[in-house]
Structures are given as C-alpha cells and as structure tokens.
Amino acid sequence: MEMEELQATWTQMSEELDKQKRLTDKIILEMTQQKYKNKFHGITFYETIGAIICFAIALYLIFNFHRLDTWYLMLCGSITLVFILILPILTLRFLKKIKDVDISESNYKETLFQYTKAKNRLLFIQQFAFYASFAVMFTTLPVASKLLSNKDFFLMEKGLGLYAFIGVVLVFLFFFARWGYGCYKGVTSSAEDILRELE
Template identity: 50%
Template sequence: MEIEELQSAWTKMSDELDQQKKLTNKIILDMTKQKYQNKFTTITKYESLGALVCFAIALFVIFNFNKLDTWYLQACGAFTLLFLIVLPVSVLSTLKKIKNIDILNGSYKENLKVYVHTKNRLLRLQQIGIVVGFIGLFFIVPVTSKIISNKNVFLNSLKTEQIITLTITLVAMAFFCNWAYKGYKKITRSAQELLQDLE
C-alpha cells in the first residue's frame, strides 16, 4: 500500500512540475512578447506624430494648390504631396507589421524570417526617407514659398541669409537623420536579439 501511495504521490508531483514548467514557459514567452512589442511602441508614437504633421502640411498644399501657377511649381507640389503622404503611410504600415509579428505562434525560423524581411524593409524606408528628405528641400521650399509669400524662388536669386538658413537646415537634417537612423538600427537589432533568445 505504501508503494502505491508513493507512486501516486510521485506521479502527482511530476504532473504538478510539468504544469508549473508550462506555466513558467508561458509567462516567459508573454514577457518576451511584451518586451518585443515595447521596442517599437516609442518609434510608432514618434512616427505617428510625424505622419500627422505631414498630413496636415499635405492638406495645406492641396487646399492651396491653385496658387502654384506654373507647370514646374505644380510638379514640385505633386512631388511634395507624394513625399508627405506615401512615405509616412509606408513607414507606419511597416512598423505595424513588425510590431505585430506573433512570436508566440508559428515556428522560430518562420518568425525570424518574417522579422528580418520586415526589418530590412523598415530600414530601407528610412534610408529612402533620408535621401528624399534632402532632395525634398529643393521641391518643398519652392512650394511653401509660393503658397505662403507668393514668391517664385526659381525667378529670384537667393539672399545671403537664405543661403545661410538653407545650409544650417541641411547640416541639422544630416545630424538628425544620422541620429534617428542609428536609433532605428539599435532598436531593430535589440528586437532581433530578443527573438533569437527564443530559439
């Protein structure tokens, strides 16, 4: 009788340990998922705020598009609208996709493959955004100048203070873009390490 009781107790304790192990693994996975998603929460907030600013400027350009009275100013206006709408939407949709990878379901290998593909797309969009942002100054400035002050910068020579302001803007943009891109790389690297720890 004692042996049967001992075996029963042993089986019960073994089942309880298995349940506890499963519960511990689930807690660890849930915490990892939360940490993973938190990596992209701050970036998503900043990008959402930036997108709202871009959309507001795009609406301003749309409502004042009739002030762009030459074909080249209208072309600049069209490029400005593309830049202000397409890029933020692309970045936000990619951020949503990368943040919502379900790391609790699917195989580790498949999740990592999806992550790496989406991460590369996100970083590529940032690179495109940087390049287009610098080029964009040369089509956004004429549009805003014409809409706000009714001046066609293509017909007027730049004054010294305008050249200095443009130079300072370019230097500030270079520093900001470099800092932001390094931040993206750091966060995506950290998130990838979290995923790799699940192996």
C-alpha cells in the first residue's frame, strides 16, 4: 500500500512540475516577446511622426500642384510626391512586419528566419531612402522655390549663398541619414540578440 501511495504521490508531483515548467516557459516567451517588441517602439514612434509630416506636405503639394506651371516643375513635383508618400508607407509596413514576428508561434529556426527576412527588407528600404534622399532633395528645391516664393528655381539667378546653403544641407542630410541608418542597424541587432537568447 505504501508503495502505491508513493508512486501516486510521485506521479502527481511530476505532473505538477511539468505544469510549472510549461507555465514558466510560457511566461518567459511572453516576456521575451514584449522585450522584443519594445525594441522597435521608439523607431516606430518617430517614423509615425515623420509619416504624418510627409503626408501633410504631400497634401499641401497636391492642393498646390497647379502652381507648378512647367513640365519640369511638374516632373519634380511628381517625383517628390511619390517619394514622400511611398517611402513612409513602406517603412511603417516593414517595421510592423518585423515587430509582428511571433516568438511563441514558431520554433527557434523559423522565428529567426522570419526575423532575418523582415530585417533585410527593413534595412534595404532604409538604404534606398539614404541614397534616394539626395536625389529627391534636388527635385524638392525647385518645387519649394515655386510654391513658397513663386520663383522658378531653374530660371532664377543663383548666388554663392544658395550654393553654400545647398552644400550645408547636403552635409547635414548625409550625416542625418547615416545616423538614422545606424539607429536601424543598432535596434535590429539588439532585437536579434534577444531572439538568440532563446536558442
């Protein structure tokens, strides 16, 4: 009788330990998931604000597009419009995809594969934005000149001050874009470290 009671007690304790282990694993996964998502909170916040600003500028440009009265100003306006509408949407979409990688749904290998795919897309769009921002600056200048001062940038007299201003803006844009890309690399690397802790 004692042996049977001992076996029953042992079986019950074993089941309770298994339940506790499963519960602990679940809690660890939930905490890791939250920690992982929090890594992208700051960048998502700033990208959302940037997207709102881009959409406001796009609306202003759309409502004043008729003021771009030459084919080359219309072309510059169209390129600028496409850039400030599509890039924020793509960035926010890829940020959402990387944030939504679900740790608890897949095994470690699948999770890492999903993460790597999402990370590569996000970093690619940031690299594209880095280089495209220089080209778009040269389409934005004529549009801004026409809409803000009603002067055709291509026909107006350009002094040394304007060239100095463009040079300063290019240097600022280079360092700002490089800093932004570095932030993305840092955040994605830090998130990857969190995932690798699960191995």
